[in-house]
Amino acid sequence: MEKKNIDWANLGFGYVKTDKRFVSNYKDGKWDDGALVSDATIAISECAGVLQYSQACFEGMKAYTTEDGHIVTFRPDLNAQRMEDSCKRLEMPAFPKESFVDAVVKTIEANSEWVPPYGSGATLYIRPFMFASGPVIGVKPADEYQFRVFATPVGPYFKGGVKPLTLRVSDFDRAAPNGTGHIKAGLNYAMSLHAIVTAHEEGFDENMYLDAATRTKVEETGGANFLFVTKDNKVVTPKSNTILPSITRRSLMTVAKDYLGLEIEERTVYLDEVKDFAECGLCGTAAVISPVGKIVDHGKEICFPSGMSDMGPITKKLRDTLTGIQMGHIEAPKGWLKIIK
Numbered sequence: 001m002e003k004k005n006i007d008w009a010n011l012g013f014g015y016v017k018t019d020k021r022f023v024s025n026y027k028d029g030k031w032d033d034g035a036l037v038s039d040a041t042i043a044i045s046e047c048a049g050v051l052q053y054s055q056a057c058f059e060g061m062k063a064y065t066t067e068d069g070h071i072v073t074f075r076p077d078l079n080a081q082r083m084e085d086s087c088k089r090l091e092m093p094a095f096p097k098e099s100f101v102d103a104v105v106k107t108i109e110a111n112s113e114w115v116p117p118y119g120s121g122a123t124l125y126i127r128p129f130m131f132a133s134g135p136v137i138g139v140k141p142a143d144e145y146q147f148r149v150f151a152t153p154v155g156p157y158f159k160g161g162v163k164p165l166t167l168r169v170s171d172f173d174r175a176a177p178n179g180t181g182h183i184k185a186g187l188n189y190a191m192s193l194h195a196i197v198t199a200h201e202e203g204f205d206e207n208m209y210l211d212a213a214t215r216t217k218v219e220e221t222g223g224a225n226f227l228f229v230t231k232d233n234k235v236v237t238p239k240s241n242t243i244l245p246s247i248t249r250r251s252l253m254t255v256a257k258d259y260l261g262l263e264i265e266e267r268t269v270y271l272d273e274v275k276d277f278a279e280c281g282l283c284g285t286a287a288v289i290s291p292v293g294k295i296v297d298h299g300k301e302i303c304f305p306s307g308m309s310d311m312g313p314i315t316k317k318l319r320d321t322l323t324g325i326q327m328g329h330i331e332a333p334k335g336w337l338k339i340i341k
């Protein structure tokens with residue numbers, strides 16, 4: 001197979017139009033069969049539900065080439081389930097889970113020349129999403145929806161080496177109790193933009209959000225879950241029903257327990273105890289884990305012993321093991337790798 005002529009190692013994280021995308025429309029109470037199309041643009045009513053009341057949700061996943069030359073994607077069944085959960089909460093019609101996986105596979109197959117070669121560090125980022133395309137002016141769910149999957153190549157996450165992040169404890173809240181923090185809705189991101197822009201202006205990489213009700217418990221950042229490592233090598237992740245259930249984080253917890261033999265805990269994590277952890281990382285599809293070196297709580301600095309120049313040892317082991325599973329160096333748990341071709 002020919003690959004596109006791209007400098008994979010120097011690709012950034014931005015939209016690049018690829019050849020094909022999958023499109024399916026919901027009308028008169030049902031989804032059509034859907035098809036791959038070349039047109040990367042969308043024409044909808046000016047009064048579409050997504051434009052007026054933000055009725056939309058999305059997923060994010062990757063396709064990449066393993067060492068033995070297969071194109072694979074990682075746990076797409078979990079993205080399918082999570083999108084169904086998002087749809088239910090937003091009064092959108094669920095896209096059948098098998099059809100979701102099928103649409104993702106078709107999109108990757110149709111853009112296989114865009115899947116970066118093994119060893120390049122780059123991946124093909126896959127973005128399934130759904131939005132209300134039908135017009136609404138009174139506040140209610142729309143009658144028509146579109147489900148779409150596109151792919152865009154993205155470069156290696158840690159270009160020029162790993163740089164531990166500096167976070168601030170945010171004064172803005174990400175998710176309300178009993179709100180939408182647990183679903184992957186665009187609206188959660190719209191309201192996080194002011195928080196991230198001001199964080200960057202003040203020299204921070206990310207916001208650490210606390211629970212909105214008491215502001216004592218650690219939740220997550222704008223787009224990644226936390227993993228902490230205790231001084232006796234226990235892997236701890238916050239438990240809360242206002243956190244987005246990251247597939248990377250859930251996979252890393254399994255890796256910690258079953259591959260590395262570490263004790264794991266999913267529990268309430270208080271801001272007060274963060275200073276006692278040995279390592280801290282952010283988990284998500286894009287980076288797998290990014291190490292956090294420092295968290296600043298209104299002038300008070302929490303510096304992790306892992307420091308500002310490298311990943312902590314357990315964070316590194318977790319990352320190497322999960323990326324090893326993804327690249328086919330280490331045997332994957334059953335069902336984790338979906339082979340496309």
Ligand SMILES: *Cc1c(COP(=O)(O)O)cnc(C)c1O
Pocket residue numbers: 060184220221222223224225244245246247248249283284285286
């Ligand atoms: C997508 C997302 C994550 C990461 O989830 P993955 O499934 O690991 O990519 C974490 N937090 C938020 C708020 C997200 O939207």
